[in-house]
Amino acid sequence: MLRRFIERLHEREGRRVFLAVLGGKTIAALLLCGAIYGLSNFVGTAHAEEAAAVAPYINPINTLWTLVAAFLVFFMQAGFMMLEAGFARGRETVNILLEGIVDTALxxxxxxxxxxxxxxxxxxxxxGLQYFFLHGTPETYGATGIPILAFWLFQFAFAxxxxxxxxxxxxxxxxFWGDILYSIGVSGFIYPIIGHWAWGPDGWLAVAGFRDFAGSTVVHTIGGFVAIVGAIALGPRLGRKFKRDGGGMPPGHDMTIAAVGGVILWFGWYGFNPGSTLSAMDYIGMSRVAANTTLAAAAGALSALFFVYPRHKIWDTGFTVNGFLAGLVAITAPCYWVSPFGSIVIGAVAGVLVVVAFDFVEWLRIDDPIGAWAVHGANxxxxxxxxxxxxxxxFGVPGPTGPDTSTLVKGLFYGGGFAQLKLQLIGSGAVMLATVVVGFALMYAVKATGTLRVSEEGELMGLDxxxxxGFAYPEIMSPLGSVGSGHALMDPEDARAVVPVPAVKPS
Structure with a gap:
């Protein structure tokens, strides 16, 4: 190859092509560098002088606590992957695992x-209109005393x-292309823009006094309602027969990893909720949040278990897992401002609500295999x-060294009247409506590209x-034993030979 290249350089035409290609690439590289430099100046200097003018105070204890909480919330991704894979069918396990990894990277x-x-x-x-590419950021975020990158990491795990x-x-x-496209829409635009309303420094809901301590609205309502919109846009899985038509939800393939995944999520919630104090120095508030989180989850698990038992006289694992997850979702917004008794009531209601919401989605003939809307949207x-x-x-508003008791949060049942409840209704309703509208636009835009749903042949074959x-369990799933694995790729034509696609849809 090198000898041929040298020979071509001795030819006039060869030298002309080489210089043209080299010149073109050099110009393109210079233009790219210029664009990066100009973009950096555009997004990076607006607040640099302001950030440099104020000597930052770094609180090492709060920084360490925030980082530990960020690691716990990040570990929830393992729980989500296991929970979803366990509740789904075996032939789509690899798809769920890879989707979780790629979504995190994106x-x-x-x-x-x-x-x-x-x-x-x-x-x-x-x-928000500043800190693009993390340029122009101050040393710390606001008055938290936490370095901006530690705060960024914690909030990335939420996103x-x-x-x-x-x-x-x-x-x-x-x-999978559809997964990538809608993930870009949710992570890059829907979640941060709507979330700014409640958590941004000048968000209209935050300024009005709307409260969402750790994300019942910002994380779970947004995620849950985009989920149900996606399920509607996709339509049910092939052969899915709903309860009102004499069928029911196909069983999950591995309740072991589903239950363990759920408990991992419970564990990660101790970063989600107590970590949202952003302060280890608020040790009383942090302890209250952790205890309230535990009690709501426990109440949710038990209420779901006993609520479902009379149906078939069986103790249902799936609903019990979703019951404690529902309790965790429900306590996420109020955990800093409620008592242990209030947490138990909130969790117990959530455990019943998740079952009712799941039944409602089933009655509407919407195929939500994991119960994402019932757990996260409704709760x-x-x-x-x-x-x-x-x-x-x-209890007041949490601060870097403890609560600010000049602003107390009081609900209807404790003599606060309808003021806070009204703000919560407005905030929740606004976020729901915006999420549904923008979610439908996103999902149908992706659907228009032809990438949202796999072909009928591909679905019958199995996404993995x-x-x-390849399969997650090649020795079990593949008729040829060791053919196809989670790390060895197989050509689709070979896949058809391994798993022939049935001519008739399954019923």
């Missing part, structure tokens, strides 16, 4: 580029959770409203084989 880059800016940058009541929730309602029939709304009912009025070339 979210990291998008949240660095503009997601964090949209969510936590100052701008207006609806969108990643929202998009993962969405995938739960869409397993079994979503094309995200319930938890948000529960704050306006059960906030005791004893069709999209990824």
């Amino acid at each position: 979210c990291g880059i998008l949240f660095w580029a503009f997601g964090f800016a949209f969510l936590f940058g100052s701008g207006n009541g609806f969108i 990643d959770t929202c998009s993962t929730i969405t995938s739960g309602a869409m397993v079994g029939r979503t094309g 995200g709304v319930w938890g948000t409203l529960a704050l306006g009912l059960f906030a005791t009025g004893q 084989l069709h999209e990824h070339g």
Whole structure:
């Protein structure tokens, strides 16, 4: 190859082509460098002088606590992957695992580029307009005393959770390109822009006094309602027969990993909720949040278990797992401002609500294999409203060294009247409506590309084989034993030989 290249350089035409290609690539590289430099100046200097003018105070204890909490929330991705895979069919396990990994990687880059800016940058009541590509950021975020990158990492884990929730309602029939496209929409735009309303420094809901301590609205309501919109846009899985038509939800292939995944999520919630204090120095508030989180989850598990038992006189594992997850979702917004008794009531209601919501989705003939909307959407709304009912009025707003008691949060049942409940209703309703409208636009735009749903042939074959070339359990799933694995790709033509596609849809 080298000798041929030298020979071509001795030819006049060869030298002309070489110089033209070299010159073109050099010009392109210079233009790219110029664009990067100009973009860096555009997004990076607006607040640099302001950031440099104020000597930052770094609180090492709060920084360490925030980082530990970020690691716990990130570990929830393992729980989501196991939970979804266990509740789904064996032939789509690899698809779920890879989707979780790729979604996390995508979210990291998008949240660095503009997601964090949209969510936590100052701008207006609806969108943040600073800190793109993390340029121009101060040393710490606000008055937290936490380095901006530690705060970014913690919030990235939250953003990643929202998009993962969405995938739960869409397993079994979503094309991988479709997964990537809608994940970009959720992680890069829907979550941070709508989330800015409640959590941004100048978000219109935050300024009005709406409260969402750790994300019942911002994370779970958004994720849950995008999930149900995605399930509607996709339609049910082939052969899915609903309860009102004499069928029911296909059983999950591995309740062991589903239950363990659920418990991992419970464990990760101790980063989600107590970590949202952003302060280890608020040790009383942090302890209260952790205890309330535990009690709501426990109450949710038991209420779901006993609520379902009379149906068939069986102790249902799946609903019990979703019951404690529903309790965790519901307590996420009010956990800082309610009592242990209030937490138990909130969790117990959530455990019943998740079953009722699941039945409602089934009655509507919407195929949500994991129960994503029942757990996150319905109970995200319930938890948000529960704050306006059960906030005791004893606790202020969390700060870097402890609560600011000049602002107390009091709900209806504790003498606060309808003021806070009204704000919670407005905030939850606004977020729901915006999420549904923008979610439908996103999902049908992806659907228009032809990538949202796999072909009928691919779905019948199974996403693992069709999209990824191998099974998670090759010795069990493959008729040829060791043919096809989670790491050895198989050509689709070979896949058809391994698993012939039936001519008739399964019933």
